[in-house]
Amino acid sequence: MLKKFAFILSIALVQLSWAQEPDNGEVKTLMTRDYTLGLNFNTSGWGFAFDYGWQKNYKYKQTAGFTATNIRHQKEHKIYGALSNSKGYYLGKLNSLVSFRPHYGGKLILFKAKRENGIEISAKWSAGPSFGLVKPVYLKIDQINSNSIDSKYNPEIHNSGNISSRSSWFRGLGEAKIRPGVFGKLGFDFNFSALKNGISGGEFGIMADYFPGPEIVVMHNNDNSNFYSALYLQFNIGQKLY
Numbered sequence: 723m724l725k726k727f728a729f730i731l732s733i734a735l736v737q738l739s740w741a742q743e744p745d746n747g748e749v750k751t752l753m754t755r756d757y758t759l760g761l762n763f764n765t766s767g768w769g770f771a772f773d774y775g776w777q778k779n780y781k782y783k784q785t786a787g788f789t790a791t792n793i794r795h796q797k798e799h800k801i802y803g804a805l806s807n808s809k810g811y812y813l814g815k816l817n818s819l820v821s822f823r824p825h826y827g828g829k830l831i832l833f834k835a836k837r838e839n840g841i842e843i844s845a846k847w848s849a850g851p852s853f854g855l856v857k858p859v860y861l862k863i864d865q866i867n868s869n870s871i872d873s874k875y876n877p878e879i880h881n882s883g884n885i886s887s888r889s890s891w892f893r894g895l896g897e898a899k900i901r902p903g904v905f906g907k908l909g910f911d912f913n914f915s916a917l918k919n920g921i922s923g924g925e926f927g928i929m930a931d932y933f934p935g936p937e938i939v940v941m942h943n944n945d946n947s948n949f950y951s952a953l954y955l956q957f958n959i960g961q962k963l964y
Contacts, residue, residue: 756783758921758960764929766952767792769820773960781831785848786824789907793819793854793931793950795940803886811861811888814942816875818857818891821931821950823905825850835913841923842913852905852931856938860893862886877942903933909954921960929954 760771769791775783800810827848835842862870864884872889873880909927930951937946 755963756921756960757963758958760925760956760958762789762791762954762956764791764952764954766796766950767794771956771958773958775829778828781834783829785827785829785846787827787848789821789823789825789905789929791821793821793940795944795946797941797944801882803882808887811885812859813882813885814877814944815859815940816877816942817938817940818855818859819938819940820855820857821903821905822853822855823850823931825905825907827907829911832910844911844913845909846911846925846927847906847908849904849906852903852933854901854903854931854933854938855898856901857891857898858894860889862889901933901935901938903931903948905929905931907954909956911958919962921958921962924955924957926953926955928952 754777756775758771758773760773762769762771769789771787771789773785773787775785778784795815798812798815801813802808802810825848827846830845831842832845833841833843859875860872861875861880862885863873863880864870864886870886872893874894907927907929909925909929911925912923913921915922928951930949932950933948935948937948939946
């Protein structure tokens, strides 16, 4: 499914890349820059995004930005301890993985809004390095005749019988390691803003991270990987600038 989706997006970019000049009757005054802030939801997690674009020609912009999302294992399943204030945790999860991605790309306008409240549709691509933060998971472990303590998860001795809750995500941050890799994203962007200089809408597409080297162990006793792909939906707000 992901391969078919990427193929369709690629064909759309190739077929429409000739449309680089303004149509007859279109206003030729350009807002040459823009920026957007986005909330990214994808099939492997969620996170935040920022993009800055500058005009190359009438229908194409170059972009630079930054995206950060967590990456979940497909076998993660949240469970809760017996206490009413228990925070959900993932039994079997050894490490958390968060990807930080500075990237460069482009945006091609496929359908330009003909009026103030029209919809502008663009194709977008971006690529760059991916820095995976691999952090050990800490959980609150019940102690006999004592309060629970924060302890690094060990599947050999910790189970649903003695785990009461998850610890703060920041526990174990000092033990985190960085896995460098590469990142790519391909999608369609929709701007529904009724304002001439406004950006309000979203985008959807496919994104992928690859970390060379051994697999990143996220879940105990499960298949792990060093390649992660996901479909994403991102909600954006921003502004066009002269």
